[in-house]
Amino acid sequence: xxxxxxxxxxxxxxxxxxxxxxxxxxxxxxxxxxxxxxxxxxxxxxxxxxxxxxxxxxxxxxxxxxxxxxxxxxxxxxxxxxxxxxxxxxxxxxxxxxxxxxxxxxxxxxxxxxxxxxxxxxxxxxxxxxxxxxxxxxxxxxxxxxxxxxxxxxxxxxxxxxxxxxxxxxxxxxxxxxxxxxxxxxxxxxxxxxxxxxxxxxxxxxxxxxxxxxxxxxxxxxxxxxxxxxxxxxxxxxxxxxxxxxxxxxxxxxxxxxxxxxxxxxxxxxxxxxxxxxxxxxxxxxxxxxxxxxxxx
Amino acid sequence: xxxxxxxxxxxxxxxxxxxxxxxxxxxxxxxxxxxxxxxxxxxxxxxxxxxxxxxxxxxxxxxxxxxxxxxxxxxxxxxxxxxxxxxxxxxxxxxxxxxxxxxxxxxxxxxxxxxxxxxxxxxxxxxxxxxxxxxxxxxxxxxxxxxxxxxxxxxxxxxxxxxxxxxxxxxxxxxxxxxxxxxxxxxxxxxxxxxxxxxxxxxxxxxxxxxxxxxxxxxxxxxxxxxxxxxxxxxxxxxxxxxxxxxxxxxxxxxxxxxxxxxxxxxxxxxxxxxxxxxxxxxxxxxxxxxxxxxxxxxxxxxxxxxxxxxxxxxxxxx
Numbered sequence: 001x002x003x004x005x006x007x008x009x010x011x012x013x014x015x016x017x018x019x020x021x022x023x024x025x026x027x028x029x030x031x032x033x034x035x036x037x038x039x040x041x042x043x044x045x046x047x048x049x050x051x052x053x054x055x056x057x058x059x060x061x062x063x064x065x066x067x068x069x070x071x072x073x074x075x076x077x078x079x080x081x082x083x084x085x086x087x088x089x090x091x092x093x094x095x096x097x098x099x100x101x102x103x104x105x106x107x108x109x110x111x112x113x114x115x116x117x118x119x120x121x122x123x124x125x126x127x128x129x130x131x132x133x134x135x136x137x138x139x140x141x142x143x144x145x146x147x148x149x150x151x152x153x154x155x156x157x158x159x160x161x162x163x164x165x166x167x168x169x170x171x172x173x174x175x176x177x178x179x180x181x182x183x184x185x186x187x188x189x190x191x192x193x194x195x196x197x198x199x200x201x202x203x204x205x206x207x208x209x210x211x212x213x214x215x216x217x218x219x220x221x222x223x224x225x226x227x228x229x230x231x232x233x234x235x236x237x238x239x240x241x242x243x244x245x246x247x248x249x250x251x252x253x254x255x256x257x258x259x260x261x262x263x264x265x266x267x268x269x270x271x272x273x274x275x276x277x278x279x280x281x282x283x284x285x286x287x288x289x290x291x292x293x294x295x296x297x
Numbered sequence: 298x299x300x301x302x303x304x305x306x307x308x309x310x311x312x313x314x315x316x317x318x319x320x321x322x323x324x325x326x327x328x329x330x331x332x333x334x335x336x337x338x339x340x341x342x343x344x345x346x347x348x349x350x351x352x353x354x355x356x357x358x359x360x361x362x363x364x365x366x367x368x369x370x371x372x373x374x375x376x377x378x379x380x381x382x383x384x385x386x387x388x389x390x391x392x393x394x395x396x397x398x399x400x401x402x403x404x405x406x407x408x409x410x411x412x413x414x415x416x417x418x419x420x421x422x423x424x425x426x427x428x429x430x431x432x433x434x435x436x437x438x439x440x441x442x443x444x445x446x447x448x449x450x451x452x453x454x455x456x457x458x459x460x461x462x463x464x465x466x467x468x469x470x471x472x473x474x475x476x477x478x479x480x481x482x483x484x485x486x487x488x489x490x491x492x493x494x495x496x497x498x499x500x501x502x503x504x505x506x507x508x509x510x511x512x513x514x515x516x517x518x519x520x521x522x523x524x525x526x527x528x529x530x531x532x533x534x535x536x537x538x539x540x541x542x543x544x545x546x547x548x549x550x551x552x553x554x555x556x557x558x559x560x561x562x563x564x565x566x567x568x569x570x571x572x573x574x575x576x577x578x579x580x581x582x583x584x585x586x587x588x589x590x591x592x593x594x595x596x597x598x599x600x601x602x603x604x605x606x607x608x609x610x611x612x613x614x615x616x
Contacts, residue, residue: 170467177577197467199552
């Protein structure tokens with residue numbers, strides 16, 4: 001009898017899981033098909049000629065999440081096309097676009113003058129805003145980028161030094177290799193110099209740790225922090241972290257996600273279609289869903 | 298029994314018609330359907346046994362092949378004794394991880410073994426049946442809790458408690474990991490130690506009691522020494538469990554590649570070093586290979602522990 005009940009429960013659980021999966025799939029599909037821009041652009045890429053082949057994107061590991069989401073959707077919409085996304089870092093992305101070893105290079109920073117002089121073109125796909133978060137009871141509400149850098153490098157170790165209560169600051173960050181950490185450290189210019197107390201392996205654990213520790217400071221992607229009242233996002237230099245301030249450039253802890261192509265080198269039909277689609281408004285929902293702020297209007 | 302009577306008949310049939318099947322059967326000494334079934338099942342058992350052996354051989358070979366080149370490239374001493382790990386920027390010293398794993402395991406054993414062995418003594422020799430049943434089911438429940446749940450509870454309860462208690466900035470530390478590990482190894486220690494204590498011959502204890510020793514004196518002076526190899530096995534099992542754990546401690550140890558200079562340092566273990574960076578290290582890079590090399594070092598540690606365990610078990614049998 002017990003066995004039968006156990007089996008029924010297992011079955012019920014499997015069924016409900018399957019149902020969840022089904023719903024999830026539908027949800028991600030519906031907004032795309034309701035949006036007139038999407039259906040138009042998807043139709044635009046499909047109708048003239050059936051696309052086929054592969055598209056290779058190489059570069060910034062921070063962009064992998066966004067690009068893989070986009071690649072997957074594009075692959076679903078265009079059955080003959082496979083979009084591969086490989087990491088390696090922004091430098092590798094620029095290099096790959098330059099040598100033509102990849103169709104599209106990925107860089108999570110703006111191209112410098114040298115690179116532009118070599119004929120590379122950067123197209124901003126999205127912006128990545130990183131929120132600096134503290135416990136909601138922490139009286140500190142605003143820090144400058146410089147103060148944040150000093151805190152993370154261990155020059156400032158007590159909250160009282162930046163106008164808070166007396167208490168040793170606990171530095172919470174992500175593990176080496178994380179795109180958020182890489183972004184945060186490169187923007188605050190603290191690469192390799194951060195004296196972390198905790199290196200956690202997910203955004204969720206960072207938020208959880210900050211929520212539980214009144215002396216903690218941490219960082220997380222904007223999209224993970226928005227609307228969460230159990231932690232407090234600091235204003236940086238007086239500017240609150242929001243999509244609007246990231247878009248208008250006033251929020252400082254942000255960086256662009258750049259698609260790198262080479263001037264004069266024509267993209268293959270499928271790569272051009274992919275490029276056009278991800279830089280159109282049709283991809284905005286997916287980009288936002290993957291944690292970045294889309295820029296297409 | 299019913300089958301036995303039908304056996305000669307079948308044999309006669311087989312002799313009457315010498316077919317290819319019969320020749321095959323005779324060749325392998327198979328004279329009846331029962332023997333054929335036996336043969337098939339034997340083969341099946343052998344194959345199942347072989348799966349385990351093949352897996353061990355494959356994993357060992359794979360770890361050596363993928364882990365050794367990076368060690369040689371980095372240099373054995375630089376790798377094992379280097380104090381700085383920064384995989385992304387080409388620093389591959391794993392001494393902090395090795396020392397942390399040793400310190401964490403030693404700490405867990407220091408806390409877990411006394412509690413575990415005393416619990417086992419209580420269960421085997423002191424507690425009445427009702428109390429023992431309650432404790433025993435609690436212990437098996439403890440063994441069944443997934444390690445990620447230990448980690449979660451540690452993160453939500455233990456880490457803040459350590460922070461408050463010792464006035465630290467962050468409670469994620471070696472101490473938190475040791476506490477979690479010592480609880481996690483309790484079930485294996487208690488079970489093995491209890492079994493070996495129960496196996497102590499009654500005569501030993503009766504003799505001790507007859508000579509005027511008290512019950513407690515008998516347990517400590519007679520039962521425990523008599524069960525020592527079993528208790529040692531329990532301890533080694535505990536060490537094995539503690540050194541191989543990753544999920545629970547990655548959530549409470551802080552996971553920063555520091556030397557374990559104090560109980561309150563945020564540290565990273567051999568296991569958690571692999572777990573936290575494997576997602577990022579690019580395929581084919583020295584960074585990724587070095588992570589495999591950490592796996593190889595961990596594997597060697599666990600092999601060593603298994604060898605020690607086997608020595609204890611062998612001694613126990615000889616006793």
